[in-house]
Amino acid sequence: xLDLPLVLLSNxxxxxxxxxxxxxxxxxxxxxLVSALSGLAEHLDDAVWVCGAATTEDTxxxxxxxxxxxxxxxxxxxxxxxxxxxGPTIRVHLVVTDPAAYADFYSVWSNPILWFxxxxxxxxxxSPNITQAExxxxxxxxAAVNRAYADAVADExxxxxxxxxxxxxxxxxxxxxxxxxxxxxxVVLTHFVHIPWPSPDEWRVLPAGIRERLLRGxxxxxxxxxxxxxxxxxxxLCAQELLGLDVDLDNLLVTVGDRTVRARYYPxxxxxxxxxxxxxxxxxxxxxxxxxxxxxxxxxxLILRVDRTDPSKNVVRGFLAFGTxxxxxxxxVGKVSFLAxxxxxxxxxxxxxxYIALIGAVVAEINARHTKDGxxxxxxxxxxxxxxxxxxxxxxxxxxxxxxxxxxxxxxKEVAVVNRRGGVLALxxxxxxxxxxxxxxxxxxxxxxxxxxxxxxEALTMPVEERHRRLAAAADQVRTHDVGRWLSEQLDDLARLxxxx
Ligand code: GDG
Numbered sequence: 254x255l256d257l258p259l260v261l262l263s264n265x266x267x268x269x270x271x272x273x274x275x276x277x278x279x280x281x282x283x284x285x286l287v288s289a290l291s292g293l294a295e296h297l298d299d300a301v302w303v304c305g306a307a308t309t310e311d312t313x314x315x316x317x318x319x320x321x322x323x324x325x326x327x328x329x330x331x332x333x334x335x336x337x338x339x340g341p342t343i344r345v346h347l348v349v350t351d352p353a354a355y356a357d358f359y360s361v362w363s364n365p366i367l368w369f370x371x372x373x374x375x376x377x378x379x380s381p382n383i384t385q386a387e388x389x390x391x392x393x394x395x396a397a398v399n400r401a402y403a404d405a406v407a408d409e410x411x412x413x414x415x416x417x418x419x420x421x422x423x424x425x426x427x428x429x430x431x432x433x434x435x436x437x438x439x440v441v442l443t444h445f446v447h448i449p450w451p452s453p454d455e456w457r458v459l460p461a462g463i464r465e466r467l468l469r470g471x472x473x474x475x476x477x478x479x480x481x482x483x484x485x486x487x488x489x490l491c492a493q494e495l496l497g498l499d500v501d502l503d504n505l506l507v508t509v510g511d512r513t514v515r516a517r518y519y520p521x522x523x524x525x526x527x528x529x530x531x532x533x534x535x536x537x538x539x540x541x542x543x544x545x546x547x548x549x550x551x552x553x554x555l556i557l558r559v560d561r562t563d564p565s566k567n568v569v570r571g572f573l574a575f576g577t578x579x580x581x582x583x584x585x586v587g588k589v590s591f592l593a594x595x596x597x598x599x600x601x602x603x604x605x606x607x608y609i610a611l612i613g614a615v616v617a618e619i620n621a622r623h624t625k626d627g628x629x630x631x632x633x634x635x636x637x638x639x640x641x642x643x644x645x646x647x648x649x650x651x652x653x654x655x656x657x658x659x660x661x662x663x664x665x666k667e668v669a670v671v672n673r674r675g676g677v678l679a680l681x682x683x684x685x686x687x688x689x690x691x692x693x694x695x696x697x698x699x700x701x702x703x704x705x706x707x708x709x710x711e712a713l714t715m716p717v718e719e720r721h722r723r724l725a726a727a728a729d730q731v732r733t734h735d736v737g738r739w740l741s742e743q744l745d746d747l748a749r750l751x752x753x754x
Contacts, residue, residue, distance in 0.1 A: 258299040258413040263422040266304025267291045279331040289736045295341040306347040315347035322346040348405045357394020367424045372565040372658040399428035407436035431473030441751040443476040448660040450484035453494040480661045480685035485516040522736045523666045540644030556591045557649035561598035567655045574705035576619040587625040593633045651712045655697045661685035669727040675720035677712035693727040
């Protein structure tokens with residue numbers, strides 16, 4: 254499909270290096286995005302993945318590569334290749350940046366400021382405070398780190414004769430495309446944004462000079478990709494209202510000088526075959542048996558949520574809605590359990606640490622109010638255990654996804670594929686997945702606790718045939734729109750723009 258070389262950029266890469274008693278170790282990155290992009294990079298003759306050096310050993314490896322790239326064999330056991338490989342390989346370029354600049358880039362601007370703006374998480378009365386420290390962190394952190402990564406991408410493009418397809422990922426790198434285009438005018442470039450893109454007024458919380466630079470940076474791309482039409486439209490509106498550019502809202506086009514930038518939507522998805530394989534393992538079967546025993550004997554029912562402890566996921570209001578459900582339907586007490594598998598996330602950010610404490614307090618209060626026969630209705634587990642999550646996906650009666658805002662939400666799609674119990678998707682209208690799966694779901698309004706309680710009741714009491722009909726339709730949608738399709742649609746568009754198809 255691709256005759257041109259490919260350069261990928263993401264903050265976290267396909268592998269990371271560490272050291273133990275036996276020497277250097279190599280671990281493959283987890284998650285659907287890394288798997289999908291790794292699969293692509295492994296199958297191309299000339300692809301390189303630019304990413305951050307995340308560990309001490311990554312920095313050592315980057316030093317040994319003298320600012321260039323290394324080749325890593327990814328299976329059966331991952332290792333750096335010096336000569337010929339006897340398995341699939343990925344070329345990796347690890348970028349090392351000044352630790353203080355990286356901290357400003359990552360822990361001041363990317364998370365939390367950009368994350369909070371794009372998920373609408375600020376209570377504007379008191380936050381954010383953009384002081385001189387944030388201005389400095391933007392200049393010497395976000396912008397400086399973006400420049401370093403852009404230079405690494407440009408080096409790799411130049412090493413390939415100045416013409417390559419470039420795929421940039423996410424909110425960490427909004428300034429990269431513009432600089433890569435300056436340095437390598439012949440690139441064809443897509444920047445994919447994995448989180449929501451809010452309307453222009455939401456961006457006005459940032460100083461004009463900064464939001465304009467972020468937009469101009471992204472407009473260095475040929476294509477700016479989003480999960481949904483709504484986000485793509487917001488982006489085009491931002492170009493019109495915040496930069497005064499000419500736009501075509503129907504066709505989602507922005508005119509920048511003599512160039513046309515396209516906003517497109519490519520809904521990310523999951524790898525159904527990989528999920529089916531995990532579901533078939535003994536480890537998952539053992540978890541299923543344990544969960545059935547704990548939650549599903551007789552006519553009991555199970556509500557599930559699986560999330561990082563991120564305020565955007567709206568965990569606290571989800572529990573408040575469950576508490577309201579039990580208050581208003583006491584017949585469900587002792588009959589319905591709520592299992593929450595939460596992965597602690599970004600605990601160095603004060604808002605995240607506070608949020609975990611709040612979750613604990615709300616759960617304790619609801620459990621105290623509704624314990625029956627020694628049984629507590631909410632089982633909260635801080636667990637990093639993907640097989641356990643898949644086991645729970647397969648047997649839950651309801652999956653609760655009530656995000657305040659969520660780019661897509663892959664948990665919803667994973668449940669649609671692996672659930673075997675006619676599980677109901679209780680899905681926030683503000684999750685990207687709602688654009689595709691809303692018609693098969695029970696819609697949640699993330700701020701309306703009463704509505705969410707009513708929706709949970711509707712899901713739990715929905716006739717069995719209707720539950721199975723909706724789940725089958727959702728599963729069909731996901732299986733026919735998998736992560737491979739997400740990637741190939743982007744590559745097809747890029748190849749067209751490059752004049753290769
Ligand atoms: C961002 C955007 C967008 C679950 N338990 C464990 C575990 N998981 C997996 C889930 C799922 C993934 O983690 C979470 O993905 P989400 O899409 O739900 O959410 P974010 O992490 O916020 O992802 C989001 C996504 O990027 C892709 O573009 O959909 O909107 O916010 O696959 O099954 N993974 C591991 N251990 C667990 O215990 N490793």
